[in-house]
Structures are given as C-alpha cells and as structure tokens.
Amino acid sequence: MLDICLLGTGGTMPLPGRWLTSMIASYKGRMTLMDCGEGTQITLKMLGWGFKAIETICFTHYHADHVAGLPGMLLAIGNAGRTEPLTIMGPPGVFEVVRGLTVIAPYLPYDIKMTEVSIQRQTTRVNEGFHLHTLPVQHTVPCLAYCIEIERGRKFNPQQAQALAVPVPLWKTLQKGEEVVHEGETVTPDMVLGPPRRGIKVCYCTDTRPVEPLVSFIEGADLFICEGMYGEDGFLEKAEEHGHMLFSEAASLAQRGGVKELWLTHYSPSLTEPEQYIGNARVVFPNSFLGEERMTKHLAFQN
Template identity: 55%
Template sequence: MLDVCLLGTGGMLPIPRRWLSSLLIRWNGKMILVDCGEGTQIPLRMAAWGFKAIDAILFTHYHADHIAGLPGLLLTVANSGRSENLTLIGPPGLKKIVDGLTVISPLLPYELKLIELPDAEVGETSLHQILIKSLPVDHSLACLAYSIELPRSRKFNAARAEALNIPVYYWKSLQQGFTLTYGNHTISPEMVLGDLRKGIKVCYCTDTRPTEDLVTFISNSDLLICEGMYAKEEDREKAIQKKHMTFSEAALLAREGHAAELWLTHYSPSLTDPENYIETVRTIFRNTITGRDLQHKTLKYR
C-alpha cells in the first residue's frame, strides 16, 4: 500500500494557512517528496512522518515555488541522522540548480545522487520497488509530470506448483520472477504464476496546459493530483497565457484518463475559497476533491 499526503496546495507563494504545492508518498518505511518550495519543512513536520526516511526528492521544474526550500530541507534531513545517499530527480539542469542552492547547505553527512530525466520524451527510473515515470509537459520552461507506481506481484498458484512437484523451497524465487533449474527440471515463473495484476498508480501534475499526452500518461491512475490554478472559467485565457489549468480542465483530464480520483492543488494566491467551485467541477468528473494542506489517504491494491 501507499500513504499519500498533500503537504501544501499553493502556487506562486505561500500564504497564511496554505503552503506551497508539495506531495509526500510513503511505502514500506521509505518516502518520496515531490517538489520543495520555501517553507515545505513546516508541513513536513506537521505531517509527523519524519525526515530521515526521505529517500528521493522529485522536482517538476525549477521555478522557486517548487525548489527554493531545498537547502533548508537538506540540512533538516542531515540533522535527523541520515547518512545514506539521497536521490534528487528532475528535468535537465538539475546539477546547476543544486550546485547553486547547496552553497548555503555545505558539508552534508550524505551524498546527493542526481538523476536528470529527459524533457523531450517519457523518462523512467526506479527506487526501492517504486517505478517513477516522467512526462514533459507544456509550461514556460522544462517541466515534468510524474507517475509513481507500486507494482503488484502476480498471484502464485500453489496448486499448480504442487501438481508439478516443485519443492516449497523454490516457491518464493519463482514468485519473484526467477527461472530455476533443479535436478533435470527447469521451471519458469509462467508455469506457476497467474495473470498480471494492477498495482497502485499516483500521478502528480502541476504547471502545465492539458495535453493529449497527459491523458495517456495519467490513464487509469488510482489518484491524480493535478493543478487547478484558476477556478473560474472566465480565467481560462489567463491560464492559457501563463501555461496553467482551470478546475474544469483538470477535471476533464481526469475523466478522459479514467482516473479513479482527482485532487486539485496549486491554487492561485487570489483563490481563497476553492471549495466554493467544487460542485460545478463535479459535473465534469464526479470524484473530484479540492485538495487542502495535509490531506492524506492510504491507497491499497484493488
């Protein structure tokens, strides 16, 4: 299962009672943070999931409201006692940005491992069973949407294994996908495993216009967390100009991509009452929620 916590829901700048957009994902004792604008440490502390277990930080892009909180967070992670490598992932330019920001957070007790994902095609990397995919999106500079997926193993057919006289000792290895040879027998996983099963898929998308590629990328996600910078339809021209989305565009994206649930986030500072627009948006995609700071949910295999 995956635990998901929407740390903040603001865009551009933090305001009272609304921190900048950031997401925390936890599974099996590990954590991934997505985006780290100024002040992100505060909702992180309020969530009370700890700092030491953050194994990776993903950046959608390098505007200040998504990365300016990095130096302070690195120092806080250091003070938590972490000594293992910390992975930073983002679009091209990551090294230059990190080199500049870490001038004020030198001598960390752990190494920073940098992974730059492409900004012209779908990227992919993995971390402790988690599959991280990225998609370049339509913003004013290189920007990525992320899909974070926890695969699910195929069901082991014990009756079939017994019928083939496979010793129980080998069952775990077969379930993990290894082909085994014992005696004069070669046993492949396909002989004892069932069909592929859907895992858990969480998608995070901010600072972009909706695109057809996004529809495919977020398809069949269990949870889509998507920007809704503007709630009013009369602000659509502003959204087009500034490369953002309206509530209704995010809802249409969720509907076309067959997402199970949509959380809106990355609100304009001038949008003080996003919940007032939710019923209109739900006429497009029923299972829409106006995200709020520290909103959390546990996602389980279906």
C-alpha cells in the first residue's frame, strides 16, 4: 500500500556509509521525496526504486544538507525518462532556492511546478487518497514538519444499496462519496456507506526543537521519523542553541503522540556510534529504532 524508505540518516554533512537525511514514499506507483541533500541520488540508486516516478519533492527548510542534491536529482529524474510535470514544495523562499539551484540544471524534459507553503498548519492533496499535512516547527530558519496521510474509504453496503433500489452503475459514484439521484429520489453516501475507517499515517520531522504542536500533529501515526541530532542528554544546551533534538526528546514526542513506531535520524557528524545511546530513547518510548541507510517499511490498512 504505502512503502517508506529512509534514504539517509546524517545531518550537516555526509559521512562514509551515512548519507544526508532524506526519505522517500511510494504509493500506487508514484513517489514523494522528502529533502534532497548532496548524494541523495546515489543512495536512491542503491535502493533500486528508480527515479522516473518521483512526482513531488518536499523541503523541510533550505539549509544545504537538505537541498544541495536537488540539481543532480532533477537531472537523474530527467535521464530516467520523465516528461510529466514535477512539483517542488517547501516553506517561503522555495522559488528563489529552486531558481538558484537549477542554474546548473537548466534543461529538463519536464516542467517544474513550485508550491510555497505558508508557515502555518495546512493540508495539500497530492493525488487521490494521498494528502500531505505541514506544520511549522522551531529551527534557526523557517522549517516544516510533514505528515503523509493515506485515506481509507468507508465500506460500501451493497445490500443497503439494493434495498434502496440503486442501480449497480451508480454504486461507484456513491463509493466516491458523491450523492446520486435515481427516479427522482436522492441517495446520499451516508445511506450506503459504513463508518469512517482508519487510514495510514507517517510523519517526518527534522531540524527542530520538540515544540508542543508536534504532539497533536503526529498523534496516532503508524510511523514517526524524527531527528535525533544528539544521543546524550548532556547535549541539551547545544540542541537548544541550534534548534535540534536529543534522542530522549524525540522519544518523548513519540510517547505523548501515541505513535506506533519511532525511527531516529539526522545524526550529528560527531555521533559516530548512535547505537550506544538508543537506550536513552527506549527508556521513554520502547518502540524506538535507529534509522539506517535504506531502511524500509511497508504499511497496509489494518482490519
């Protein structure tokens, strides 16, 4: 249903064996990329999911470790044969940033559409059933957290439709949530559909302090991918100064938000052995895991 891959886990600069933080989501043959630091195209090539199906690139903010890989990525997408338009979205400044970065990638076989996301909580419909929610967070520059939500349709009751004498060709319209008129009678979706059903929710948050609105934003997520710049609680002052999080702070958000699973990412270059500090997260939220390069998860609707 929804496939998630953490392409890289590094913050600030790539290291041998550790690419810069980026995540890709694949849904119904279409892909959405979150952040694109230098080298993102390399780890994506290693993953083997291809480039052509990337239709949206989302930026959390415009520090180099999150955007400098864009020109190469756009060229790789073009070389893969894409001709359909591609959307790039991010906080205010996206137009200037993309124009600057694409000076060295001026000839692409597809159009780029840019969407500037205002610094407030909002929702964007990417394609049918796939929604992106954004939330402003607290970093040294304007920054957004993202949430992917896959809608699940309400269960159709054919017996009820038959009892209302609705012809079968009209059932699909009702399933889409649209009312129909048959023999002068209006039939609404509520008359033939069951209660709302839980979909799939994945949140991606990096380069921020653990601000309070994040708790409700990530509430009930199946997967929460969150920065853990520093593993030791002794780095709190540094985290506060630079707008980052500790392992324990990310875990506290996961616990308070009632998420199912936490993946830590965006490690400081000085954090060469993050496995030494995973206990600082698990003592707060036991279902915490260290993000690794090309770590993947398949998410499906639950019964």
